[in-house]
Amino acid sequence: MSSKRPIIVSGMRPTGRLHLGHLHGALANWVKLQDDNECFYFSADWHALTTNYHDTSVIKQAEREMFVDFIAAGIDPSRSTLFIQSRVKQHAELNLLLGMITPLGWLERSPTYKEQRENITDRDLALYGFLGYPVLMTADIILYKATRVPVGVDQVPHLELSREIVRKFNFHYGEVFPEPQPLLTAAPKILGTDGRKMSKSYGNTIDLGESAESTQKKIMGMVTDPARKRRQDPGNPDVCGVFYLHKVTSDAETVAWVDQNCRTAGIGCVDCKKKLLERLLPQQEEMRARREALLAKPKDLDDIVQLGNEKARAAAEANMVQVRAAMKLE
Structure with missing residues (x-):
């Protein structure tokens, strides 16, 4: 993959089998983006902990199912890097550093933070990790110096927060990161079997x-x-x-x-x-x-993800060297 191509970063929380809503809302677009961009697509397993910290036993199997669906839908591991967030520890390092400069008020005004605090009542979400998830999201994106992020219109405010964090970092330490721009995707409306939005939480999906x-x-x-x-x-x-x-x-x-x-x-x-x-x-x-065919060769799938982890780790470390130098940490 040529480093001169625009860099795209996107991920999904490992929730298991993907459905037609995922295919037409995101995956079909990811497949197209492979043609002209350097793409990093990852399992956001740390992000899954922000709301599902109470049961982590399902993450690994859900992750495997998700990667199978990625590839079956057309994501080509020879053209895109498939990796696991937690296997690239630089995500955590950059998250920590960005957290040192991110004002609390920026996080508290997040519409998703407010919405989920109101709607998810069966567990405690008054947690540091849940409040700070936009910082980790920013680290995920800028760690690879992504210039474009495929999002729907409703996600644009989240990306604007990432750009604010980037601007503050660059102001204090120099122009290290580009500001990631939204790559707006007109996700088609996909209704489930009951007439509501297709979602696992509603039990109304048709799996891939x-x-x-x-x-x-x-x-x-x-x-x-x-x-x-x-x-x-x-x-x-x-x-x-x-x-x-x-x-x-x-x-x-x-x-x-x-x-x-x-x-x-x-x-x-x-x-x-x-x-x-x-x-x-x-x-x-x-x-x-x-x-x-993919499930019949589990080692091949493991090798694909392992290679993706190594590629992502190398790219992330190269950029973290610049971050540490800019912050006078080494």
Whole structure:
């Protein structure tokens, strides 16, 4: 990989099997970014501890499943660096140093901090690690001198905080880090089987490479337009999760056909779902086959991640040498 290419850094918390929401919301874009950028994609296992510190026993297996889905979805380990956050200790070192200059008020105004403190009530989140997660996130990004970070519009405020931390660091110690810019990605809306956003926490997901039988059962049972009571009633595809899946799965001609015939009662919901399955089932089968091939060779997967850890560690240490020198720490 050429160091002259723009550097992209992004990660996911290891939560196990990924689903269609992950594929169309992030992974499909990550695959495209490999063509023109130097990409670092990682398992954010330390970040997982900020809200799931009470049960760490599931992280390693979840991480393996996640890496399998990364590669099955098209992330190429020969073109992108896949690694585990906690295996690159420089993330922790830079996190510590950035924490020394980050004002408490900057962290307390984070919208995610406020939102999750209100919504997650089954465990104590009044913790140093949870409050300071944006500092670790900043360290993750700038440790590799990333210039662009793929984010949705709702994540732009988080990246602005990272840029503020970078500006303060550079003011005190010299121009060490570039300010990472948002690479806005128009993530398509993916609704789950119950009509809400597809999410593991809602139990409404369709996993990548899920079996044909299970996928078909879930699709045929999906919630559609709740106002459409009878087959002859016109429907509104704009509120239907099946239609959103059509938009990321079917071709433009099929999407237009479904849109028009739903609104005019030319087709029923069963017809719409069957049309979706014509495209979705072969895609799921291809993904399932790739997943099984990867799972059948666990050592190969371990080697891929180990090599990625080494590549990430080398890049991180080269930049930390500059950081320590700028801060007169060595």
